[in-house]
Amino acid sequence: MPELPEVETVRRTLGELIKGKTIDTMSITWAKIIKEPDDVEAFISLLAGQTIQEVKRRGKFLLIECDEVTLVSHLRMEGKYKMKEGEPDKHTHVRFHFTDGTELWYRDVRKFGTMHVFPKGAEFSQEPLKKLGVEPLSLDFTPSYLPAACExxxxxxxxxxxxxxxxxxxxxxxxxxxxxxxxxxPERQAAYLQEEEWQRLHAEIKATLEEAVEAGGTSVRSYLNGNGEMGYFQQQLFVYGRAGEPCQRCSGPIEKTVVAGRGTHFCPVCQP
Ligand SMILES: [Zn+2]
Structure with missing residues:
Protein backbone atom coordinates (compact mmCIF):
# COMPACT_ATOMS: atom_id res chain seq x y z
CA MET A 1 0.00 0.00 0.00
CA PRO A 2 1.39 3.45 -0.82
CA GLU A 3 2.42 5.35 2.32
CA LEU A 4 2.97 9.06 2.89
CA PRO A 5 5.99 9.48 0.55
CA GLU A 6 4.32 7.63 -2.33
CA VAL A 7 1.02 9.51 -1.93
CA GLU A 8 2.94 12.78 -1.67
CA THR A 9 4.73 11.93 -4.92
CA VAL A 10 1.42 11.16 -6.64
CA ARG A 11 0.03 14.43 -5.25
CA ARG A 12 2.84 16.42 -6.86
CA THR A 13 2.69 14.80 -10.28
CA LEU A 14 -1.12 14.73 -10.32
CA GLY A 15 -1.25 18.42 -9.40
CA GLU A 16 0.92 19.29 -12.40
CA LEU A 17 -1.30 17.22 -14.68
CA ILE A 18 -4.79 18.37 -13.68
CA LYS A 19 -4.64 21.75 -11.91
CA GLY A 20 -6.81 24.32 -13.70
CA LYS A 21 -8.79 21.71 -15.65
CA THR A 22 -12.59 21.74 -15.49
CA ILE A 23 -14.53 18.49 -15.16
CA ASP A 24 -17.18 18.16 -17.86
CA THR A 25 -18.54 14.78 -16.80
CA MET A 26 -17.37 11.39 -15.52
CA SER A 27 -17.68 7.71 -16.43
CA ILE A 28 -17.80 5.25 -13.54
CA THR A 29 -17.88 1.50 -14.14
CA TRP A 30 -17.35 0.23 -10.56
CA ALA A 31 -19.76 2.02 -8.24
CA LYS A 32 -18.37 0.56 -5.00
CA ILE A 33 -15.33 2.84 -5.19
CA ILE A 34 -17.71 5.78 -4.67
CA LYS A 35 -18.48 6.09 -0.95
CA GLU A 36 -19.89 9.62 -0.56
CA PRO A 37 -22.43 10.52 -1.79
CA ASP A 38 -23.67 6.94 -1.88
CA ASP A 39 -25.26 7.46 -5.29
CA VAL A 40 -23.01 7.55 -8.37
CA GLU A 41 -25.18 10.04 -10.27
CA ALA A 42 -25.15 12.41 -7.28
CA PHE A 43 -21.36 12.01 -7.05
CA ILE A 44 -20.94 12.91 -10.73
CA SER A 45 -23.29 15.90 -10.52
CA LEU A 46 -21.29 17.34 -7.59
CA LEU A 47 -18.08 17.18 -9.63
CA ALA A 48 -19.41 18.18 -13.07
CA GLY A 49 -18.51 21.79 -13.85
CA GLN A 50 -15.93 22.02 -11.08
CA THR A 51 -12.45 23.35 -11.80
CA ILE A 52 -9.53 21.71 -9.98
CA GLN A 53 -7.75 24.28 -7.82
CA GLU A 54 -5.24 22.25 -5.90
CA VAL A 55 -4.22 18.67 -5.13
CA LYS A 56 -3.39 18.21 -1.45
CA ARG A 57 -2.61 15.30 0.85
CA ARG A 58 -3.64 14.28 4.38
CA GLY A 59 -2.01 11.09 5.69
CA LYS A 60 -2.37 8.56 2.87
CA PHE A 61 -5.33 10.40 1.29
CA LEU A 62 -5.28 12.64 -1.78
CA LEU A 63 -7.52 15.71 -1.63
CA ILE A 64 -8.51 17.06 -5.02
CA GLU A 65 -9.81 20.54 -4.19
CA CYS A 66 -12.25 22.07 -6.66
CA ASP A 67 -14.21 25.36 -6.60
CA GLU A 68 -16.94 24.16 -4.27
CA VAL A 69 -16.17 20.53 -3.42
CA THR A 70 -13.24 18.36 -2.40
CA LEU A 71 -12.71 14.83 -3.68
CA VAL A 72 -10.98 12.65 -1.06
CA SER A 73 -9.28 9.68 -2.73
CA HIS A 74 -7.52 6.72 -1.10
CA LEU A 75 -5.51 4.46 -3.41
CA ARG A 76 -5.38 1.54 -0.95
CA MET A 77 -3.49 -1.41 -2.49
CA GLU A 78 -3.33 -0.76 -6.21
CA GLY A 79 -5.13 2.47 -7.13
CA LYS A 80 -3.38 4.61 -9.75
CA TYR A 81 -4.09 7.81 -11.63
CA LYS A 82 -2.91 8.51 -15.13
CA MET A 83 -3.93 10.64 -18.07
CA LYS A 84 -5.80 8.98 -20.94
CA GLU A 85 -3.55 6.78 -23.02
CA GLY A 86 -4.94 4.52 -25.74
CA GLU A 87 -8.14 2.75 -24.71
CA PRO A 88 -9.27 2.13 -21.11
CA ASP A 89 -8.99 -1.50 -19.95
CA LYS A 90 -11.31 -3.40 -17.60
CA HIS A 91 -9.44 -2.08 -14.55
CA THR A 92 -10.09 1.58 -15.44
CA HIS A 93 -13.07 2.22 -13.16
CA VAL A 94 -13.34 6.01 -12.98
CA ARG A 95 -12.73 8.48 -15.81
CA PHE A 96 -12.76 12.26 -15.44
CA HIS A 97 -13.63 13.91 -18.77
CA PHE A 98 -12.28 17.46 -18.82
CA THR A 99 -13.68 20.30 -20.89
CA ASP A 100 -10.38 20.57 -22.82
CA GLY A 101 -10.87 17.05 -24.21
CA THR A 102 -8.28 15.38 -21.97
CA GLU A 103 -9.17 12.61 -19.49
CA LEU A 104 -7.84 11.50 -16.11
CA TRP A 105 -8.20 7.78 -15.45
CA TYR A 106 -8.34 5.99 -12.12
CA ARG A 107 -7.26 2.38 -12.51
CA ASP A 108 -7.53 -0.10 -9.62
CA VAL A 109 -6.89 -3.81 -10.18
CA ARG A 110 -7.97 -4.79 -6.64
CA LYS A 111 -10.86 -2.28 -6.48
CA PHE A 112 -10.11 -1.45 -2.81
CA GLY A 113 -9.67 2.30 -3.42
CA THR A 114 -12.27 4.80 -2.16
CA MET A 115 -13.60 8.22 -3.24
CA HIS A 116 -15.62 10.67 -1.15
CA VAL A 117 -16.89 14.10 -2.24
CA PHE A 118 -17.72 16.76 0.36
CA PRO A 119 -18.53 20.47 0.25
CA LYS A 120 -15.13 22.19 0.36
CA GLY A 121 -13.92 22.46 3.96
CA ALA A 122 -16.37 19.87 5.31
CA GLU A 123 -14.04 16.95 4.49
CA PHE A 124 -12.03 17.36 7.69
CA SER A 125 -15.00 16.89 10.01
CA GLN A 126 -16.22 13.69 8.29
CA GLU A 127 -14.98 10.15 7.84
CA PRO A 128 -12.44 9.17 6.59
CA LEU A 129 -10.33 12.25 7.47
CA LYS A 130 -12.03 13.13 10.76
CA LYS A 131 -10.06 10.87 13.08
CA LEU A 132 -6.64 11.13 11.47
CA GLY A 133 -3.77 11.88 13.82
CA VAL A 134 -0.86 14.27 13.48
CA GLU A 135 0.74 14.92 10.10
CA PRO A 136 4.38 13.84 10.64
CA LEU A 137 5.94 16.44 8.33
CA SER A 138 4.01 19.30 9.93
CA LEU A 139 5.06 21.56 12.82
CA ASP A 140 2.33 19.92 14.94
CA PHE A 141 4.48 16.80 15.14
CA THR A 142 6.73 17.85 17.99
CA PRO A 143 9.18 15.61 19.92
CA SER A 144 6.72 15.51 22.83
CA TYR A 145 3.70 14.44 20.74
CA LEU A 146 4.26 10.67 20.69
CA PRO A 147 5.31 10.21 24.34
CA ALA A 148 2.19 12.14 25.41
CA ALA A 149 -0.03 10.02 23.13
CA CYS A 150 1.52 6.80 24.48
CA GLU A 151 1.54 7.53 28.21
CA PRO A 186 9.42 -2.92 17.10
CA GLU A 187 7.99 -5.07 19.96
CA ARG A 188 9.02 -2.57 22.67
CA GLN A 189 6.17 -1.37 24.89
CA ALA A 190 5.61 2.22 23.78
CA ALA A 191 4.86 3.48 27.28
CA TYR A 192 8.34 2.41 28.46
CA LEU A 193 10.46 4.15 25.81
CA GLN A 194 13.07 6.52 27.24
CA GLU A 195 13.19 10.25 26.59
CA GLU A 196 16.23 10.00 24.28
CA GLU A 197 14.58 7.16 22.34
CA TRP A 198 11.51 9.32 21.71
CA GLN A 199 13.76 12.11 20.49
CA ARG A 200 15.63 9.82 18.11
CA LEU A 201 12.37 8.33 16.87
CA HIS A 202 10.86 11.76 16.22
CA ALA A 203 13.93 12.85 14.24
CA GLU A 204 14.17 9.59 12.27
CA ILE A 205 10.46 9.50 11.34
CA LYS A 206 10.83 12.97 9.84
CA ALA A 207 14.19 12.24 8.18
CA THR A 208 13.05 8.91 6.72
CA LEU A 209 9.88 10.42 5.26
CA GLU A 210 11.67 13.50 3.91
CA GLU A 211 14.36 11.41 2.22
CA ALA A 212 11.72 9.08 0.76
CA VAL A 213 9.67 12.01 -0.60
CA GLU A 214 12.88 13.38 -2.11
CA ALA A 215 13.48 10.00 -3.82
CA GLY A 216 9.93 9.88 -5.20
CA GLY A 217 8.83 7.13 -2.79
CA THR A 218 9.58 3.41 -2.67
CA SER A 219 8.67 1.21 -5.62
CA VAL A 220 7.21 -1.94 -4.19
CA ARG A 221 4.71 -4.03 -6.10
CA SER A 222 3.00 -1.79 -8.59
CA TYR A 223 3.40 1.69 -7.18
CA LEU A 224 3.96 4.40 -9.83
CA ASN A 225 3.55 8.15 -9.59
CA GLY A 226 0.96 9.93 -11.74
CA ASN A 227 3.39 9.98 -14.67
CA GLY A 228 3.94 6.22 -14.60
CA GLU A 229 7.41 6.61 -13.07
CA MET A 230 8.88 4.58 -10.21
CA GLY A 231 10.40 6.00 -7.04
CA TYR A 232 13.85 4.84 -6.01
CA PHE A 233 13.88 4.98 -2.18
CA GLN A 234 14.06 1.16 -2.11
CA GLN A 235 17.81 1.60 -2.66
CA GLN A 236 18.00 3.45 0.66
CA LEU A 237 16.01 0.95 2.74
CA PHE A 238 17.96 -0.49 5.67
CA VAL A 239 15.67 -3.33 6.77
CA TYR A 240 12.37 -3.48 4.85
CA GLY A 241 12.47 -6.37 2.37
CA ARG A 242 16.05 -7.20 3.36
CA ALA A 243 15.58 -10.26 5.63
CA GLY A 244 18.74 -12.40 5.55
CA GLU A 245 20.89 -9.62 4.08
CA PRO A 246 23.74 -8.14 6.16
CA CYS A 247 22.85 -5.10 8.28
CA GLN A 248 24.47 -1.98 6.81
CA ARG A 249 25.53 -0.87 10.30
CA CYS A 250 26.72 -4.05 12.08
CA SER A 251 26.93 -6.65 9.24
CA GLY A 252 24.75 -9.14 11.16
CA PRO A 253 21.71 -10.62 9.36
CA ILE A 254 18.46 -8.62 9.14
CA GLU A 255 15.66 -10.71 10.63
CA LYS A 256 11.95 -10.89 9.87
CA THR A 257 9.20 -11.59 12.38
CA VAL A 258 5.52 -10.68 12.85
CA VAL A 259 4.54 -7.66 14.98
CA ALA A 260 1.10 -6.05 14.95
CA GLY A 261 0.08 -8.78 12.49
CA ARG A 262 2.54 -7.44 9.92
CA GLY A 263 5.81 -8.76 8.53
CA THR A 264 8.42 -6.83 10.50
CA HIS A 265 12.08 -6.34 9.57
CA PHE A 266 14.71 -5.49 12.16
CA CYS A 267 18.34 -5.95 13.22
CA PRO A 268 18.58 -7.75 16.60
CA VAL A 269 21.99 -6.15 17.24
CA CYS A 270 21.20 -2.53 16.30
CA GLN A 271 17.70 -2.69 17.85
CA PRO A 272 18.35 -4.37 21.22
ZN1 LIG B 1 22.65 -4.10 12.69
Missing part, protein backbone atom coordinates in the same frame (compact mmCIF):
# COMPACT_ATOMS: atom_id res chain seq x y z
CA UNK A 152 -1.25 5.07 29.01
CA UNK A 153 -1.03 2.60 26.15
CA UNK A 154 -0.16 -1.05 26.62
CA UNK A 155 0.60 -1.41 22.90
CA UNK A 156 4.00 -1.91 21.33
CA UNK A 157 5.65 0.93 19.41
CA UNK A 158 5.10 -0.59 15.95
CA UNK A 159 1.35 -0.92 16.56
CA UNK A 160 1.20 2.70 17.76
CA UNK A 161 3.05 4.03 14.70
CA UNK A 162 0.74 2.14 12.34
CA UNK A 163 -2.32 3.66 14.05
CA UNK A 164 -3.52 6.38 11.66
CA UNK A 165 -5.51 8.07 14.45
CA UNK A 166 -2.23 8.79 16.27
CA UNK A 167 0.12 9.58 13.38
CA UNK A 168 -1.13 9.70 9.78
CA UNK A 169 0.73 8.40 6.76
CA UNK A 170 3.11 5.76 8.12
CA UNK A 171 2.75 2.14 7.02
CA UNK A 172 4.81 -1.01 7.24
CA UNK A 173 7.83 0.18 5.24
CA UNK A 174 8.47 3.50 6.97
CA UNK A 175 7.67 2.23 10.47
CA UNK A 176 10.27 -0.56 10.11
CA UNK A 177 12.81 1.90 8.67
CA UNK A 178 12.28 4.62 11.28
CA UNK A 179 12.50 2.09 14.13
CA UNK A 180 15.75 0.64 12.76
CA UNK A 181 17.26 4.09 12.31
CA UNK A 182 16.26 4.93 15.91
CA UNK A 183 17.68 1.65 17.30
CA UNK A 184 14.30 0.66 18.78
CA UNK A 185 12.94 -2.91 18.66
Missing amino acids: KTSRNIKTVLLDQSIIAGLGNIYVDEALFRSGIL
Whole structure:
Protein backbone atom coordinates (compact mmCIF):
# COMPACT_ATOMS: atom_id res chain seq x y z
CA MET A 1 0.00 0.00 0.00
CA PRO A 2 1.39 3.45 -0.82
CA GLU A 3 2.42 5.35 2.32
CA LEU A 4 2.97 9.06 2.89
CA PRO A 5 5.99 9.48 0.55
CA GLU A 6 4.32 7.63 -2.33
CA VAL A 7 1.02 9.51 -1.93
CA GLU A 8 2.94 12.78 -1.67
CA THR A 9 4.73 11.93 -4.92
CA VAL A 10 1.42 11.16 -6.64
CA ARG A 11 0.03 14.43 -5.25
CA ARG A 12 2.84 16.42 -6.86
CA THR A 13 2.69 14.80 -10.28
CA LEU A 14 -1.12 14.73 -10.32
CA GLY A 15 -1.25 18.42 -9.40
CA GLU A 16 0.92 19.29 -12.40
CA LEU A 17 -1.30 17.22 -14.68
CA ILE A 18 -4.79 18.37 -13.68
CA LYS A 19 -4.64 21.75 -11.91
CA GLY A 20 -6.81 24.32 -13.70
CA LYS A 21 -8.79 21.71 -15.65
CA THR A 22 -12.59 21.74 -15.49
CA ILE A 23 -14.53 18.49 -15.16
CA ASP A 24 -17.18 18.16 -17.86
CA THR A 25 -18.54 14.78 -16.80
CA MET A 26 -17.37 11.39 -15.52
CA SER A 27 -17.68 7.71 -16.43
CA ILE A 28 -17.80 5.25 -13.54
CA THR A 29 -17.88 1.50 -14.14
CA TRP A 30 -17.35 0.23 -10.56
CA ALA A 31 -19.76 2.02 -8.24
CA LYS A 32 -18.37 0.56 -5.00
CA ILE A 33 -15.33 2.84 -5.19
CA ILE A 34 -17.71 5.78 -4.67
CA LYS A 35 -18.48 6.09 -0.95
CA GLU A 36 -19.89 9.62 -0.56
CA PRO A 37 -22.43 10.52 -1.79
CA ASP A 38 -23.67 6.94 -1.88
CA ASP A 39 -25.26 7.46 -5.29
CA VAL A 40 -23.01 7.55 -8.37
CA GLU A 41 -25.18 10.04 -10.27
CA ALA A 42 -25.15 12.41 -7.28
CA PHE A 43 -21.36 12.01 -7.05
CA ILE A 44 -20.94 12.91 -10.73
CA SER A 45 -23.29 15.90 -10.52
CA LEU A 46 -21.29 17.34 -7.59
CA LEU A 47 -18.08 17.18 -9.63
CA ALA A 48 -19.41 18.18 -13.07
CA GLY A 49 -18.51 21.79 -13.85
CA GLN A 50 -15.93 22.02 -11.08
CA THR A 51 -12.45 23.35 -11.80
CA ILE A 52 -9.53 21.71 -9.98
CA GLN A 53 -7.75 24.28 -7.82
CA GLU A 54 -5.24 22.25 -5.90
CA VAL A 55 -4.22 18.67 -5.13
CA LYS A 56 -3.39 18.21 -1.45
CA ARG A 57 -2.61 15.30 0.85
CA ARG A 58 -3.64 14.28 4.38
CA GLY A 59 -2.01 11.09 5.69
CA LYS A 60 -2.37 8.56 2.87
CA PHE A 61 -5.33 10.40 1.29
CA LEU A 62 -5.28 12.64 -1.78
CA LEU A 63 -7.52 15.71 -1.63
CA ILE A 64 -8.51 17.06 -5.02
CA GLU A 65 -9.81 20.54 -4.19
CA CYS A 66 -12.25 22.07 -6.66
CA ASP A 67 -14.21 25.36 -6.60
CA GLU A 68 -16.94 24.16 -4.27
CA VAL A 69 -16.17 20.53 -3.42
CA THR A 70 -13.24 18.36 -2.40
CA LEU A 71 -12.71 14.83 -3.68
CA VAL A 72 -10.98 12.65 -1.06
CA SER A 73 -9.28 9.68 -2.73
CA HIS A 74 -7.52 6.72 -1.10
CA LEU A 75 -5.51 4.46 -3.41
CA ARG A 76 -5.38 1.54 -0.95
CA MET A 77 -3.49 -1.41 -2.49
CA GLU A 78 -3.33 -0.76 -6.21
CA GLY A 79 -5.13 2.47 -7.13
CA LYS A 80 -3.38 4.61 -9.75
CA TYR A 81 -4.09 7.81 -11.63
CA LYS A 82 -2.91 8.51 -15.13
CA MET A 83 -3.93 10.64 -18.07
CA LYS A 84 -5.80 8.98 -20.94
CA GLU A 85 -3.55 6.78 -23.02
CA GLY A 86 -4.94 4.52 -25.74
CA GLU A 87 -8.14 2.75 -24.71
CA PRO A 88 -9.27 2.13 -21.11
CA ASP A 89 -8.99 -1.50 -19.95
CA LYS A 90 -11.31 -3.40 -17.60
CA HIS A 91 -9.44 -2.08 -14.55
CA THR A 92 -10.09 1.58 -15.44
CA HIS A 93 -13.07 2.22 -13.16
CA VAL A 94 -13.34 6.01 -12.98
CA ARG A 95 -12.73 8.48 -15.81
CA PHE A 96 -12.76 12.26 -15.44
CA HIS A 97 -13.63 13.91 -18.77
CA PHE A 98 -12.28 17.46 -18.82
CA THR A 99 -13.68 20.30 -20.89
CA ASP A 100 -10.38 20.57 -22.82
CA GLY A 101 -10.87 17.05 -24.21
CA THR A 102 -8.28 15.38 -21.97
CA GLU A 103 -9.17 12.61 -19.49
CA LEU A 104 -7.84 11.50 -16.11
CA TRP A 105 -8.20 7.78 -15.45
CA TYR A 106 -8.34 5.99 -12.12
CA ARG A 107 -7.26 2.38 -12.51
CA ASP A 108 -7.53 -0.10 -9.62
CA VAL A 109 -6.89 -3.81 -10.18
CA ARG A 110 -7.97 -4.79 -6.64
CA LYS A 111 -10.86 -2.28 -6.48
CA PHE A 112 -10.11 -1.45 -2.81
CA GLY A 113 -9.67 2.30 -3.42
CA THR A 114 -12.27 4.80 -2.16
CA MET A 115 -13.60 8.22 -3.24
CA HIS A 116 -15.62 10.67 -1.15
CA VAL A 117 -16.89 14.10 -2.24
CA PHE A 118 -17.72 16.76 0.36
CA PRO A 119 -18.53 20.47 0.25
CA LYS A 120 -15.13 22.19 0.36
CA GLY A 121 -13.92 22.46 3.96
CA ALA A 122 -16.37 19.87 5.31
CA GLU A 123 -14.04 16.95 4.49
CA PHE A 124 -12.03 17.36 7.69
CA SER A 125 -15.00 16.89 10.01
CA GLN A 126 -16.22 13.69 8.29
CA GLU A 127 -14.98 10.15 7.84
CA PRO A 128 -12.44 9.17 6.59
CA LEU A 129 -10.33 12.25 7.47
CA LYS A 130 -12.03 13.13 10.76
CA LYS A 131 -10.06 10.87 13.08
CA LEU A 132 -6.64 11.13 11.47
CA GLY A 133 -3.77 11.88 13.82
CA VAL A 134 -0.86 14.27 13.48
CA GLU A 135 0.74 14.92 10.10
CA PRO A 136 4.38 13.84 10.64
CA LEU A 137 5.94 16.44 8.33
CA SER A 138 4.01 19.30 9.93
CA LEU A 139 5.06 21.56 12.82
CA ASP A 140 2.33 19.92 14.94
CA PHE A 141 4.48 16.80 15.14
CA THR A 142 6.73 17.85 17.99
CA PRO A 143 9.18 15.61 19.92
CA SER A 144 6.72 15.51 22.83
CA TYR A 145 3.70 14.44 20.74
CA LEU A 146 4.26 10.67 20.69
CA PRO A 147 5.31 10.21 24.34
CA ALA A 148 2.19 12.14 25.41
CA ALA A 149 -0.03 10.02 23.13
CA CYS A 150 1.52 6.80 24.48
CA GLU A 151 1.54 7.53 28.21
CA LYS A 152 -1.25 5.07 29.01
CA THR A 153 -1.03 2.60 26.15
CA SER A 154 -0.16 -1.05 26.62
CA ARG A 155 0.60 -1.41 22.90
CA ASN A 156 4.00 -1.91 21.33
CA ILE A 157 5.65 0.93 19.41
CA LYS A 158 5.10 -0.59 15.95
CA THR A 159 1.35 -0.92 16.56
CA VAL A 160 1.20 2.70 17.76
CA LEU A 161 3.05 4.03 14.70
CA LEU A 162 0.74 2.14 12.34
CA ASP A 163 -2.32 3.66 14.05
CA GLN A 164 -3.52 6.38 11.66
CA SER A 165 -5.51 8.07 14.45
CA ILE A 166 -2.23 8.79 16.27
CA ILE A 167 0.12 9.58 13.38
CA ALA A 168 -1.13 9.70 9.78
CA GLY A 169 0.73 8.40 6.76
CA LEU A 170 3.11 5.76 8.12
CA GLY A 171 2.75 2.14 7.02
CA ASN A 172 4.81 -1.01 7.24
CA ILE A 173 7.83 0.18 5.24
CA TYR A 174 8.47 3.50 6.97
CA VAL A 175 7.67 2.23 10.47
CA ASP A 176 10.27 -0.56 10.11
CA GLU A 177 12.81 1.90 8.67
CA ALA A 178 12.28 4.62 11.28
CA LEU A 179 12.50 2.09 14.13
CA PHE A 180 15.75 0.64 12.76
CA ARG A 181 17.26 4.09 12.31
CA SER A 182 16.26 4.93 15.91
CA GLY A 183 17.68 1.65 17.30
CA ILE A 184 14.30 0.66 18.78
CA LEU A 185 12.94 -2.91 18.66
CA PRO A 186 9.42 -2.92 17.10
CA GLU A 187 7.99 -5.07 19.96
CA ARG A 188 9.02 -2.57 22.67
CA GLN A 189 6.17 -1.37 24.89
CA ALA A 190 5.61 2.22 23.78
CA ALA A 191 4.86 3.48 27.28
CA TYR A 192 8.34 2.41 28.46
CA LEU A 193 10.46 4.15 25.81
CA GLN A 194 13.07 6.52 27.24
CA GLU A 195 13.19 10.25 26.59
CA GLU A 196 16.23 10.00 24.28
CA GLU A 197 14.58 7.16 22.34
CA TRP A 198 11.51 9.32 21.71
CA GLN A 199 13.76 12.11 20.49
CA ARG A 200 15.63 9.82 18.11
CA LEU A 201 12.37 8.33 16.87
CA HIS A 202 10.86 11.76 16.22
CA ALA A 203 13.93 12.85 14.24
CA GLU A 204 14.17 9.59 12.27
CA ILE A 205 10.46 9.50 11.34
CA LYS A 206 10.83 12.97 9.84
CA ALA A 207 14.19 12.24 8.18
CA THR A 208 13.05 8.91 6.72
CA LEU A 209 9.88 10.42 5.26
CA GLU A 210 11.67 13.50 3.91
CA GLU A 211 14.36 11.41 2.22
CA ALA A 212 11.72 9.08 0.76
CA VAL A 213 9.67 12.01 -0.60
CA GLU A 214 12.88 13.38 -2.11
CA ALA A 215 13.48 10.00 -3.82
CA GLY A 216 9.93 9.88 -5.20
CA GLY A 217 8.83 7.13 -2.79
CA THR A 218 9.58 3.41 -2.67
CA SER A 219 8.67 1.21 -5.62
CA VAL A 220 7.21 -1.94 -4.19
CA ARG A 221 4.71 -4.03 -6.10
CA SER A 222 3.00 -1.79 -8.59
CA TYR A 223 3.40 1.69 -7.18
CA LEU A 224 3.96 4.40 -9.83
CA ASN A 225 3.55 8.15 -9.59
CA GLY A 226 0.96 9.93 -11.74
CA ASN A 227 3.39 9.98 -14.67
CA GLY A 228 3.94 6.22 -14.60
CA GLU A 229 7.41 6.61 -13.07
CA MET A 230 8.88 4.58 -10.21
CA GLY A 231 10.40 6.00 -7.04
CA TYR A 232 13.85 4.84 -6.01
CA PHE A 233 13.88 4.98 -2.18
CA GLN A 234 14.06 1.16 -2.11
CA GLN A 235 17.81 1.60 -2.66
CA GLN A 236 18.00 3.45 0.66
CA LEU A 237 16.01 0.95 2.74
CA PHE A 238 17.96 -0.49 5.67
CA VAL A 239 15.67 -3.33 6.77
CA TYR A 240 12.37 -3.48 4.85
CA GLY A 241 12.47 -6.37 2.37
CA ARG A 242 16.05 -7.20 3.36
CA ALA A 243 15.58 -10.26 5.63
CA GLY A 244 18.74 -12.40 5.55
CA GLU A 245 20.89 -9.62 4.08
CA PRO A 246 23.74 -8.14 6.16
CA CYS A 247 22.85 -5.10 8.28
CA GLN A 248 24.47 -1.98 6.81
CA ARG A 249 25.53 -0.87 10.30
CA CYS A 250 26.72 -4.05 12.08
CA SER A 251 26.93 -6.65 9.24
CA GLY A 252 24.75 -9.14 11.16
CA PRO A 253 21.71 -10.62 9.36
CA ILE A 254 18.46 -8.62 9.14
CA GLU A 255 15.66 -10.71 10.63
CA LYS A 256 11.95 -10.89 9.87
CA THR A 257 9.20 -11.59 12.38
CA VAL A 258 5.52 -10.68 12.85
CA VAL A 259 4.54 -7.66 14.98
CA ALA A 260 1.10 -6.05 14.95
CA GLY A 261 0.08 -8.78 12.49
CA ARG A 262 2.54 -7.44 9.92
CA GLY A 263 5.81 -8.76 8.53
CA THR A 264 8.42 -6.83 10.50
CA HIS A 265 12.08 -6.34 9.57
CA PHE A 266 14.71 -5.49 12.16
CA CYS A 267 18.34 -5.95 13.22
CA PRO A 268 18.58 -7.75 16.60
CA VAL A 269 21.99 -6.15 17.24
CA CYS A 270 21.20 -2.53 16.30
CA GLN A 271 17.70 -2.69 17.85
CA PRO A 272 18.35 -4.37 21.22
ZN1 LIG B 1 22.65 -4.10 12.69
